Amino acid sequence: MFLSEKEEALLMGIFKGIEQEYQSGIDQFTQNIIIAQIEVLLNYCERFYQRQFITRKKSGHQILERLEQALDECFASDDLINKGVPTAQHIASQLHITPNYLGSLLKALTGLTTQQHIHNKLIEKAKEKLSTTALSVSEIAYELGFEHAQSFSKLFKNKTNLSPLEFRQSFN
Secondary structure (H helix, E strand, O other): OOOOHHHHHHHHHHHHHHHHHHHOOOOOOHHHHHHHHHHHHHHHHHHHHHHHHHHOHHHHHHHHHHHHHHHHHHHHOOOHHHHOOOOHHHHHHHHOOOHHHHHHHHHHHHOOOHHHHHHHHHHHHHHHHHHHOOOOHHHHHHHOOOOOHHHHHHHHHHHHOOOHHHHHHOOO
């Protein structure tokens, strides 16, 4: 993240104000003044951090496309049986960015967390398998990286308001 000279000077002014207050004689207001200046500093930091998601929309959308591609690859492979459901950390490392940055970017672009994106892709694949195969719910859960079919069923019901069997029956 790059700051303009004006922004750097602003932040340095806040740091100097905190330092001066700390160095001066402590009285009943010192702690509250330092806390207020730290709060202002943190608000500016949050502004500068969030600004990157507005100014980098194009690269953000490229990361979103790469995320979709990475999720498609994860769910297309048979590796889910061995590795389990992909985590936000795993996906972020595939994209060569930090999990926190990915989460903040996705939240800014889509309003969803990385975990929600993973779950949405998982439910999409589960619906596909439930509607096009005769595999049992347990077999589908296992293929999608779940150790326990109950965990899969709970997530599926939470996301769709239908159990996997109810969803399958809606196609018959």
